[in-house]
Amino acid sequence: MPHPKRQALIDKYGLNQSTDETLNNLISSIAQLFDVPVAMTAIAQKGHFVFQSRYGLDIDTSPLEDALCVLVLNEEKQVVIPDLLEDERYTESHFAEKRPGLRFYAGTPLVIEDVVIGSVCLIDTKPRQLTEQQCATLHQFSSFISDHIALKREHYQLQNEHSLLDNSPAVMLCWRYENGLILQSVTRNSEDVLGLSHEYITTHQQSFESFLTQASQEEFHFMIQNHLSGVETTEIHLELSNTTRRVWIRLLSKAFFDEEGRLLTIQAIATDNTEQRHFEKRLNDANRQMRLLLEASELGTWDYNTETDHTQVNKRWCDIIGVDYEFYDGSSRFWRQRIHPADLQYVNKKIEAHLKGESKVYSEVYRMRHENGSWVWIETYGRVVERDETGRALRLAGTHRDITERKLAEIHQMKQSQLLGFINKARAAYLENHDLSNACQKILPELIDIADSQFAFIGQIVFENNKRRLFIHAISELSWNSASEALVELYKGRKLYFDSFDNLFGETIKTEQTVISNQLGSHPASVGTPKGHPPIYRFMGLPIQLQGEITGMIGLANKFSNYTEQDAEFLKPLRDALAGLFYAVELETARLEAENQLLRMAMTDPLSGLNNRRAFLEYLGSLSQDEISYFVMLDIDYFKSINDRFGHDVGDSVIKQLGSVLKESIPAPHFTARVGGEEFAIVLHEQSTESVTTRLTKLMETIRHTEFALPNKSSVTVSMGVAAYTCDNTSTALTQADKALYKAKENGRDQIAWFEND
Numbered sequence: 001m002p003h004p005k006r007q008a009l010i011d012k013y014g015l016n017q018s019t020d021e022t023l024n025n026l027i028s029s030i031a032q033l034f035d036v037p038v039a040m041t042a043i044a045q046k047g048h049f050v051f052q053s054r055y056g057l058d059i060d061t062s063p064l065e066d067a068l069c070v071l072v073l074n075e076e077k078q079v080v081i082p083d084l085l086e087d088e089r090y091t092e093s094h095f096a097e098k099r100p101g102l103r104f105y106a107g108t109p110l111v112i113e114d115v116v117i118g119s120v121c122l123i124d125t126k127p128r129q130l131t132e133q134q135c136a137t138l139h140q141f142s143s144f145i146s147d148h149i150a151l152k153r154e155h156y157q158l159q160n161e162h163s164l165l166d167n168s169p170a171v172m173l174c175w176r177y178e179n180g181l182i183l184q185s186v187t188r189n190s191e192d193v194l195g196l197s198h199e200y201i202t203t204h205q206q207s208f209e210s211f212l213t214q215a216s217q218e219e220f221h222f223m224i225q226n227h228l229s230g231v232e233t234t235e236i237h238l239e240l241s242n243t244t245r246r247v248w249i250r251l252l253s254k255a256f257f258d259e260e261g262r263l264l265t266i267q268a269i270a271t272d273n274t275e276q277r278h279f280e281k282r283l284n285d286a287n288r289q290m291r292l293l294l295e296a297s298e299l300g301t302w303d304y305n306t307e308t309d310h311t312q313v314n315k316r317w318c319d320i321i322g323v324d325y326e327f328y329d330g331s332s333r334f335w336r337q338r339i340h341p342a343d344l345q346y347v348n349k350k351i352e353a354h355l356k357g358e359s360k361v362y363s364e365v366y367r368m369r370h371e372n373g374s375w376v377w378i379e380t381y382g383r384v385v386e387r388d389e390t391g392r393a394l395r396l397a398g399t400h401r402d403i404t405e406r407k408l409a410e411i412h413q414m415k416q417s418q419l420l421g422f423i424n425k426a427r428a429a430y431l432e433n434h435d436l437s438n439a440c441q442k443i444l445p446e447l448i449d450i451a452d453s454q455f456a457f458i459g460q461i462v463f464e465n466n467k468r469r470l471f472i473h474a475i476s477e478l479s480w481n482s483a484s485e486a487l488v489e490l491y492k493g494r495k496l497y498f499d500s501f502d503n504l505f506g507e508t509i510k511t512e513q514t515v516i517s518n519q520l521g522s523h524p525a526s527v528g529t530p531k532g533h534p535p536i537y538r539f540m541g542l543p544i545q546l547q548g549e550i551t552g553m554i555g556l557a558n559k560f561s562n563y564t565e566q567d568a569e570f571l572k573p574l575r576d577a578l579a580g581l582f583y584a585v586e587l588e589t590a591r592l593e594a595e596n597q598l599l600r601m602a603m604t605d606p607l608s609g610l611n612n613r614r615a616f617l618e619y620l621g622s623l624s625q626d627e628i629s630y631f632v633m634l635d636i637d638y639f640k641s642i643n644d645r646f647g648h649d650v651g652d653s654v655i656k657q658l659g660s661v662l663k664e665s666i667p668a669p670h671f672t673a674r675v676g677g678e679e680f681a682i683v684l685h686e687q688s689t690e691s692v693t694t695r696l697t698k699l700m701e702t703i704r705h706t707e708f709a710l711p712n713k714s715s716v717t718v719s720m721g722v723a724a725y726t727c728d729n730t731s732t733a734l735t736q737a738d739k740a741l742y743k744a745k746e747n748g749r750d751q752i753a754w755f756e757n758d
């Protein structure tokens with residue numbers, strides 16, 4: 001039966017190959033010892049035996065069925081056939097007859113790894129007997145051959161290993177210890193790997209350490225000391241200098257001790273790690289340079305571990321926000337709490353997005369609170385430096401740069417242009433409709449924004465009955481109860497005034513100075529806020545002055561940080577602009593006043609105080625046809641005789657008095673004018689002729705009963721001609737009224753005549 005492992009073992013031990021010279025010699029010695037003409041080792045192969053070593057045999061293989069060794073293989077024990085012709089197992093098969101020279105056979109199993117792989121056989125042409133001792137000797141030879149086969153394989157293996165080692169990047173060294181290390185062996189690759197000539201060190205016996213640099217010699221001694229004190233394995237890095245090239249090696253050593261613990265030998269494997277050392281050195285240099293660079297560039301560094309929520313930072317990071325490095329708390333809560341509330345949300349969003357891999361770099365500019373309460377502008381750059389196998393970010397690292405100075409300058413510049421922008425806006429708004437309150441209200445939100453404040457107002461000083469009041473052009477609308485709601489209503493109706501100056505904002509008016517209070521209630525002028533008023537934490541009052549005189553003020557409240565003199569200075573252009581606008585309003589008012597006066601003069605008859613002819617004509621031009629109007633021409637009766645009898649002055653005073661009567665009797669919306677010497681025009685906006693007649697009759701009565709300044713106390717009468725404004729132009733209506741007046745004169749005067757078509 002073929003053994004399942006047999007063929008594998010034969011392959012493993014190389015027994016299917018060439019004959020073994022040593023075994024051949026041995027077999028020939030065995031043949032001589034047993035005094036047989038033929039001896040061999042037969043290794044069972046598929047269907048045949050291979051005679052790996054043989055003596056007295058010409059053939060090197062034989063089919064299985066032709067070989068007696070099959071018996072040994074099958075029975076797995078020694079087989080001795082003293083005489084083949086006598087053996088009943090073979091007589092019938094005529095086995096012996098086919099092999100005339102074969103009479104004696106002795107075979108003993110050849111065992112490798114407990115498997116019979118063949119046999120060691122003796123053959124003779126004549127019958128013979130083996131003694132027990134000879135059988136045992138044959139057994140011993142067989143096991144000797146097994147050992148030989150095993151040793152040979154081991155030898156080959158070692159040879160292979162050695163050749164592998166010779167070509168490997170690892171050099172094996174072995175030292176014996178006898179009051180010092182003596183290099184016993186070193187693999188041939190030492191020259192290639194370490195630059196150490198194998199020939200040189202094996203022939204000159206130069207100590208290994210003489211090839212080391214000073215520092216490495218110390219390291220090597222340290223390794224020996226370790227082994228001497230019982231340490232079994234060590235790993236050191238050494239630099240070889242006296243070799244064909246400069247090499248760094250990594251030396252892994254293992255010590256072997258005797259039973260009493262004394263060091264016997266040290267075996268070591270040396271590998272060239274020059275490149276790694278150079279790489280490490282470059283890395284260290286780069287790290288050092290990076291550190292120097294970071295220090296020189298004043299960069300703070302941070303390394304955030306998302307797993308532990310711990311952030312490692314350098315000292316500069318702490319210095320930027322005035323935190324003592326020793327007391328730095330690495331939790332993310334620590335730095336998140338210090339981020340300006342207005343910036344925190346977008347910082348968090350940016351970090352999240354970057355951790356998710358949505359951005360290549362995490363970069364942001366934001367504010368962090370300094371230990372001293374101020375805000376530091378931070379420019380940060382970072383990126384994920386470690387992710388787990390699922391891609392989840394484990395570490396985010398980066399730098400901090402304090403850009404406060406640059407940022408404040410930028411903000412200042414930006415705010416300045418913003419300030420100029422809205423100053424222009426205020427001017428433009430004012431020029432558009434000359435409404436200062438509207439202009440102030442338009443810029444109030446921007447003022448609040450630019451001053452980083454919560455509330456603001458702009459007020460102008462006005463005088464009423466020699467009393468100073470602050471008229472509020474614009475104010476943040478705050479109401480918290482019905483009284484304050486009423487104030488808001490007043491404001492909307494442009495009637496809000498601050499009258500009392502015995503408080504914090506009034507202090508600005510009284511002192512004409514900038515007033516700053518950064519702590520609620522701390523200022524001597526502070527009287528607190530009305531109940532329910534939103535709290536005021538900080539306040540700044542800025543005077544608006546023109547040519548050294550206060551003309552108004554700006555009030556600002558609740559800046560996120562303290563108000564400063566710089567803030568006041570910054571808003572100076574706005575204050576000056578407002579002062580200019582206040583002044584412009586004053587000028588404008590005065591100019592309008594003068595203009596109106598001139599206009600009034602141009603349109604008024606100086607004697608009667610009524611509108612003059614020019615005003616009357618303009619008025620006619622303004623009338624629209626759909627208005628129901630009546631034109632009246634009024635003329636003093638016999639006025640010439642008044643002049644003639646009492647003089648021109650008396651005539652004048654009559655005209656003057658009549659003017660007063662007309663003014664009183666014909667109020668607006670009706671219109672009266674003196675259109676000639678003693679001739680007057682009236683435009684009545686009445687609904688019917690009846691009401692016209694009633695009004696004019698009453699006027700006649702009044703004139704009749706008026707005491708004119710005539711020396712003879714006589715009364716004055718007037719005549720009137722009336723025409724309805726029904727035609728399409730005023731001059732026709734006037735002509736008609738004139739015609740009616742002529743009729744009234746003709747008919748005897750002191751009467752009203754209506755125009756009638758002839």
Ligand SMILES: Nc1nc2c(ncn2[C@@H]2O[C@H](COP(=O)(O)OP(=O)(O)OP(=O)(O)O)[C@@H](O)[C@H]2O)c(=O)[nH]1
Pocket residue numbers: 635636637638639640641643647648649650651652676677678745749
């Ligand atoms: N005192 C004075 N007289 C004026 C003024 N303007 C015109 N007169 C005079 O008014 C008089 C007008 O007289 P007439 O037009 O003749 O008419 P009358 O005398 O009023 O007679 P009837 O109109 O027909 O009733 C003239 O004597 C003018 O000199 C003025 O401003 N002051």
